[in-house]
Amino acid sequence: MMAVPTPTDHDRAALDTQAHDWLVRLTSGRATTGDAQDFRRWCARSPQHAQAMAEATRLWDLTRPAAKAVAQRMPAMDVPPRAAIAVSRPPAFGRRQFLGAALAAGAAGFLVVRPPAGLWPGLSDMTADYRTGTGEQRRVVLTDAAAVVEMNTQTSLNLARGAEGEPPVLDMLGGEAQVLLDAARRTPFTMTVGGARLVAAAASRFNVRATGGEVCVTCFAGSVELRDGERVLVAGEAQQIRYGGRREAEVARAPDLATVGAWRERVLVFDDTPLAAVVDEINRYRPGRLIVTRAELGQRKVQARLRLDELPHVETLIAVSYGAKLTSLPAGIVLLG
The missing domain is CATH 3.55.50.30 (Phage tail protein beta-alpha-beta fold)
Structure with a gap:
């Protein structure tokens, strides 16, 4: 049976450095689908690579208990503060350690799909039809849908083509966008977000924000319907619909339209x-x-x-x-x- 080579201190230090470099790249706000694929390949090169990445990512877990203000949505760990900077060294790989490294490799793959604390885009975001990175804004013209979508930072959208003769449906995975509908539209515009369906008439303009499990829809012009099962709520101009998380869906007057749309400026x-x-x-x-x-x-x-x-x-x-x-x-x- 072939023995697994024991990494030297130099090798371990190099892997630790590479793992931290990956964290910096993935949190830069400019990570691409190619970066995600390269990252997964790097983690799969050896058990030592996967272990180094798993140890490095503990940095975020170690900073969580320090942040009591956000700790409600982050698991606490009792770790000395200095450990946030240190990276523990993987031992020589026996059978048990090798199995642990295999689990670490799986965890590293999971980090691509669901990153800790949302520090970099998940795989579903990276592969979305339309996406903006951190600090990026983008204007998309959906010809088939007779709509213009202005996307704010960290926003991911998919466009689902309907059957022949049916208009496409825009699906928001997360983020924020403002939708402007052509007055010449002949059919309602449909958008899915947060497990519910939004339907808007021609010439409507509305802002949709989906962050932290909650959705806020602000109507600037026209009207927007929320259809969630058998329940239907309608927001007119200067009104908002909020739903998701533990919040019961409700319609209320928008606090300030200029504030809601300020990100466009x-x-x-x-x-x-x-x-x-x-x-x-x-x-x-x-x-x-x-x-x-x-x-x-x-x-x-x-x-x-x-x-x-x-x-x-x-x-x-x-x-x-x-x-x-x-x-x-x-x-x-x-x-x-």
Whole structure:
């Protein structure tokens, strides 16, 4: 029986460096389908490769307990803070260790499909018909659907072709987009998001945002129907429909149309918004991740108008404005305490 070669310290250090390089690339906001395929091939090269990647990705798990403000949706782990920077070395591979590495390889493949904390695009996002990366915006003209779709950051859409003579259906996997329908449309426009169906008439304009398991549909003009089973809700101009997660679907007046659509002008508007919610929104537009580590800091209210080109160094602005202490970690993770 052929023995599995034992990696030297030099080999292990090189694999650790390569694993961290992969994390940086995958969290850069510019990862492509090709990157995902190359990543999977790299992990499959040997058990040592898979183990190095599995150990490196623990960095995100180790930073989660520090972020009490977002810990409700992240599992806690009792690990010393210094371990967030260290990468443990894989031992010589006996039978049991080899099986563990095989599981690690499977876990590494899973990271492509469902990344930790959404730090890079999942496989379904990378293979979507239309996709925007972190901080990217895009305008798509759907000729067959007689619609224009303006896509915000981290948005993925698929266009499902219907049977002959039937209009296509737009499926939003996640993100945010504004849909403008041609006044000459002869049939309603249909879009699926969050497990429900949206139907809009010709000349309608509406904004759809699907993040964190919740969906918010804001109607700017015309009307939008939410069809969820036998239930139908209708939003007219300046009204919103919210649903998903633990929220019961409801129609309400939109708080401020200019604020909802400000992203189209590459601006974010916050009006008496808790800092924790502001940071969650900022994270959608910049590589890496900002994490608020003190609950009281996350509850501070923010009144601000930020241009997207200000976000790469927004942590400095937060530190100056709110006295937050900054701790920088690899792959663009910054703790705000």
